[in-house]
Amino acid sequence: MKIEDFAKEAKTASVLLAATGTDVRNRALAAVAKALTAGKDEILAANRKDLERSEKERIADPLLKRLKFDDAKIADVIAGIETLIGLPDPVGETLAATELDKGLELYKVSCPIGVVGIIFESRPDALVQISTLCLKSGNSVLLKGGSEALETNRVLAETIRRATENAGIPGGWLHLLETRTEVVEMLKLEGYIDLIIPRGSNEFVRYIIDNSNIPVLGHAEGICHCYIDRSADIAMAVPIVVDSKTQYVAVCNAVETLLVHKDAARAFLPVAKESLESKNVELLGCERTRSIIDVSPATEEDWKTEYLDYRLSVRVVDTLEEAITHINTYGSGHTDAIVAEDRAAAMKFMALVDSADVFWNCSTRFSDGYRYGLGAEVGISTNKIHARGPVGLEGLVIYKYLLMGHGQIVADYAGGKKKFGHRKINRHFPI
């Protein structure tokens, strides 16, 4: 079958899927959990094939670790599905209701987006998480995982497809893509696919945006900042910076540039250097930084670089405003934090930094769907429309307007025979 046929099938299924009740989708989720348990041996056998092939291909250890799908990982994804079943249904919610006139009622009701294309990394658990998020929110999905996990992904996708279709979910709602060529084909199918969510490297996300007219939800990069204000409590600032940099260096919400107010620099920088270097962080500084601590020079290029590594660029600024301008110029609109005792400075920072997540006196690493309590995370977005920051199920729904009348026509209102009342009503659809 061609990708276009997959997408057509997914589109047709999406219309029926959008009309399924909460109970049908939750029962299908329960069936997936059951099928994963029942199919464990088959899944683990497929995963062993992937691991053996990847070992032969001398794939790096951290990647092998992420590729591994064992009893513990299966237990984790099943626990995830159970949490998902317990979350409120994002579909069918009445967001607003207005009586336009007597007997003419307008309802704004949440509904699935339709067909979502998701491209994700090599963890097979991501396939389960993503497909169940789409199922909960009533969306069809075209999935493309990492090629290292091909055998595991095939078995997982087939297990989920069979379990859900047996549980009354329309056939064709889920398809697995296996090659890059198929992804390239998918990017052209704007008539069938409503949203692409790419998870992966900066270059990869950039490629998707540049090569598709389909809307994209996600982030290309995470150039995050910590700014240490002149009013900062240094004993608080140091652990925040260390955590923001080192708690997990390879993620988008790790800090890449440290900005320090000139009045705090002399007291803060030597202590920060000691703590960061004890965690093996290499510092690169501007001239003023280097007049206080002995570090390598940072260049303009460093302000634009997402290291994703034990490296941190440091710049001394004259004012809060200079820090804000630096962040809005070089940042990626992801997550930026201020450490300050001065409430007015913090409020100004939160108002003027144009990022999805702006923090005061805490680590940048908190910007995450699980930590935010969203229950489930679709991804992190630096978009300025639809959904921004960590995105939960609400990022997979939109709404439609439903208007119910008794024969009303516009000519009567345009001609002045009738008048609109526009009275807010407190009822849910369907009434």
Place this chain on the structure above:
Amino acid sequence: MKIEDFAKEAKTASVLLAATGTDVRNRALAAVAKALTAGKDEILAANRKDLERSEKERIADPLLKRLKFDDAKIADVIAGIETLIGLPDPVGETLAATELDKGLELYKVSCPIGVVGIIFESRPDALVQISTLCLKSGNSVLLKGGSEALETNRVLAETIRRATENAGIPGGWLHLLETRTEVVEMLKLEGYIDLIIPRGSNEFVRYIIDNSNIPVLGHAEGICHCYIDRSADIAMAVPIVVDSKTQYVAVCNAVETLLVHKDAARAFLPVAKESLESKNVELLGCERTRSIIDVSPATEEDWKTEYLDYRLSVRVVDTLEEAITHINTYGSGHTDAIVAEDRAAAMKFMALVDSADVFWNCSTRFSDGYRYGLGAEVGISTNKIHARGPVGLEGLVIYKYLLMGHGQIVADYAGGKKKFGHRKINRHFPI
């Protein structure tokens, strides 16, 4: 100045504009209303130049009528501004608040999108409406109006710019583009422009989508349907179809295809034909339609055509499901209506038709921001993300997450030393 410089200025201004209070933006709106009254003579003189030039160029009468900006139009836009001042501020609303843990509070707060590029038709009143909507919602704007209205638009943009900047709105928040080349340049500026709203022909909107990586809000076309169910009250159905087709033929929410259940066709079609032809509507029908009423043949091409004219294609269908499939296949996801007495049929139609606006027993012409009571309309969207259907001020805002802590770091939670509480709180930001 180059368009890129305009866009840079607009971006810088947008950050400051996002931080202005409701009162500042409302005072600036009042200043615009005052300046339009004070500058009336200058505006009318500029408009006379546009009208004279357009008359010489033998522009069609309806266009000339829309181009004309007189005392009545000025009074209208001023009344519009006064309504806008009275609307709730879409910016700074706390959409959700969660205590992640003691002393670690997360606020999801609505904020402007940033910089919006809007391309609109020849009515000079559209310039005033659009720029004041952007001002109310705290967005910078790059505007491009119809070239026929160039002189009027120049004076209007300059009047608004001067009045708002004197009222404390950051300079550079509004720029007027004057040529198509400038629009083409704007489409490339994804680093500075966050959203494009094109209003105009199908081909034009298509061109914008195909030639920009910036998200686009709007609709390319409006192929709207009325479906007459077997259970329809024919006395109700006829005026609904006549209104949907003829109340204003040149708009996106006018009906283009009529679908009729085979059991209703014999009773409905002859009466509908008489009423529609008395309004000069030309009918084109499928074979089964033509076996009942004498009309020209409709081809496959007709189901895909937005006439925007006194023409209507007609198809007889066997079932409700066939009508729904026709709409989801040929429609543009704009507005579709069912006429039915059978509640179950109507509910099925509303659940399965994948359009922004789905109506039961009323005219398709109701899908409009004013009629919906949104107060002000940015445009009508057939997007499946961000905003769908008639879009009010809420389509011009997004949100940011603000997290306020007291030195919290993620290592303490990852290591099990601390636990998240995720308690919903009922407070507004700033606390």
